[in-house]
Amino acid sequence: MSKKTLTAVRGNILHFLSDPALHGDEAYQYVEDGILLCENGHIKKLGSAHELLGEIPEEVEIEHYPGHLIVPGFIDTHVHYPQIGMIAAYGEQLLEWLETYTFPTERRFSDQVYAEQVAEVFLNELVSCGTTTALVFGTVHPQSVDAFFNKAEARNLRMICGKVLMDRNCPDYLRDSAESGYRESRDLINRWHGKDRLQYAITPRFAPTSSPEQLGRAGDLLRENPGVYMHTHLSENKNEIAWVQELYPDSKHYLDVYDRYNLLGNRSVFAHGVHLCDDACQRLADTQSAIAHCPSSNLFLGSGLFPLQKLRDLGVKMGFGTDVGAGTSFSMLQTMSDAYKIQQLQGSTLPAMQAFYRATLGSAEALDLQSTIGNFEYGKEADFVVLNPRASTLLNFRVDRARNLEEQLFVLAMLGDDRTVSATYIMGEAQFKREDHCTKAGCTHTHC
Ligand code: GUN
Numbered sequence: 001m002s003k004k005t006l007t008a009v010r011g012n013i014l015h016f017l018s019d020p021a022l023h024g025d026e027a028y029q030y031v032e033d034g035i036l037l038c039e040n041g042h043i044k045k046l047g048s049a050h051e052l053l054g055e056i057p058e059e060v061e062i063e064h065y066p067g068h069l070i071v072p073g074f075i076d077t078h079v080h081y082p083q084i085g086m087i088a089a090y091g092e093q094l095l096e097w098l099e100t101y102t103f104p105t106e107r108r109f110s111d112q113v114y115a116e117q118v119a120e121v122f123l124n125e126l127v128s129c130g131t132t133t134a135l136v137f138g139t140v141h142p143q144s145v146d147a148f149f150n151k152a153e154a155r156n157l158r159m160i161c162g163k164v165l166m167d168r169n170c171p172d173y174l175r176d177s178a179e180s181g182y183r184e185s186r187d188l189i190n191r192w193h194g195k196d197r198l199q200y201a202i203t204p205r206f207a208p209t210s211s212p213e214q215l216g217r218a219g220d221l222l223r224e225n226p227g228v229y230m231h232t233h234l235s236e237n238k239n240e241i242a243w244v245q246e247l248y249p250d251s252k253h254y255l256d257v258y259d260r261y262n263l264l265g266n267r268s269v270f271a272h273g274v275h276l277c278d279d280a281c282q283r284l285a286d287t288q289s290a291i292a293h294c295p296s297s298n299l300f301l302g303s304g305l306f307p308l309q310k311l312r313d314l315g316v317k318m319g320f321g322t323d324v325g326a327g328t329s330f331s332m333l334q335t336m337s338d339a340y341k342i343q344q345l346q347g348s349t350l351p352a353m354q355a356f357y358r359a360t361l362g363s364a365e366a367l368d369l370q371s372t373i374g375n376f377e378y379g380k381e382a383d384f385v386v387l388n389p390r391a392s393t394l395l396n397f398r399v400d401r402a403r404n405l406e407e408q409l410f411v412l413a414m415l416g417d418d419r420t421v422s423a424t425y426i427m428g429e430a431q432f433k434r435e436d437h438c439t440k441a442g443c444t445h446t447h448c
């Protein structure tokens with residue numbers, strides 16, 4: 001038997017066991033000056049340094065991050081890797097933005113070498129922001145997915161991706177057919193789903209760009225391949241919703257289009273859901289389908305204000321997504337900040353504990369991966385992030401004035417960004433370290 005590999009990090013450790021909106025202080029565990037011990041890339045033990053220092057074998061080097069916060073890796077439940085080249089494109093709302101910027105950008109992904117170059121840039125961004133798992137759109141080209149999975153596999157990342165299905169209302173150069181889309185998706189599933197840490201998502205772009213026949217074939221794929229995901233967009237923008245009603249006049253509402261083709265379920269993830277009627281919300285809850293809430297994107301495209309509280313009260317599974325390139329940041333901390341402000345505009349709120357829960361365990365639950373990632377329970381995959389609450393001059397000044405953990409987390413969520421991420425660990429090993437990070441005993445500052 002091969003020798004067991006033990007790795008350990010030391011710092012202030014926080015993770016969630018359930019939703020703090022439902023279980024308050026019982027929902028999380030916080031160990032000030034704790035140690036997280038990993039064995040062969042999985043969580044072995046979490047405890048106070050005081051307790052664990054004596055029992056960890058001497059040869060195990062403990063990486064010490066004094067004053068830093070160690071949390072589970074962030075999970076982005078909706079993002080488009082090909083759109084990194086058009087992030088921050090000016091001046092349009094959804095439908096015009098797709099025509100003007102998105103479709104021409106996605107055209108280039110017929111070239112697998114180009115796609116691999118972009119996938120590399122994208123994964124560097126994700127990991128340097130502390131995101132360790134994502135549910136990712138490719139383009140209509142199967143080679144865009146091969147490119148993405150090749151790069152994710154080389155880094156041992158847990159990633160979910162799929163080829164876009166799109167057989168109408170788009171340029172010819174991005175169009176597949178119900179049959180070619182079915183075949184190409186099936187072949188990609190056979191090639192990638194369940195390989196290492198990779199999983200496949202059947203990915204109709206959204207109802208307007210798929211014929212009824214294509215949505216029917218997507219339903220076939222889902223039925224024939226248990227365990228694969230279904231990933232699409234839903235009720236993001238008012239003009240889009242009106243268009244769906246014209247294209248599918250017999251449907252009760254937008255979600256009902258997908259429902260009629262058997263596309264709802266425990267591994268179905270719908271991006272946005274900004275404008276949903278009560279019936280659609282209830283149907284999401286009843287089928288255990290998930291919403292990916294993408295606050296940065298909703299603000300950037302002027303799509304609307306997401307009803308987080310209503311969906312949570314109904315028990316709808318919900319994660320956070322960046323939706324880059326409509327979202328303008330890869331950072332889950334900035335995503336928390338936008339999510340908070342969207343609730344404020346509706347007279348509601350989002351406490352920091354709930355925001356950190358959503359970006360970790362809540363998003364794992366949305367992806368039905370809660371028994372694999374999302375917190376530091378024994379046996380889970382050891383993907384985690386080391387955050388430096390003093391990463392900038394302003395943060396340093398402000399954090400000194402935070403009176404408790406909740407306040408420190410809120411400041412991190414409002415003022416933090418990629419600079420706040422000192423290190424990102426994948427399966428117990430550091431895959432990213434910010435260069436200016438200092439691990440000298442007692443030092444919590446950068447540039448020293
Ligand atoms: N709806 C259909 N396609 C897209 C896309 O690429 N981005 C966003 N935000 N919404 C969409």
Ligand code: ZN
Pocket residue numbers: 078079080233271323
């Ligand atoms: Zn999207």
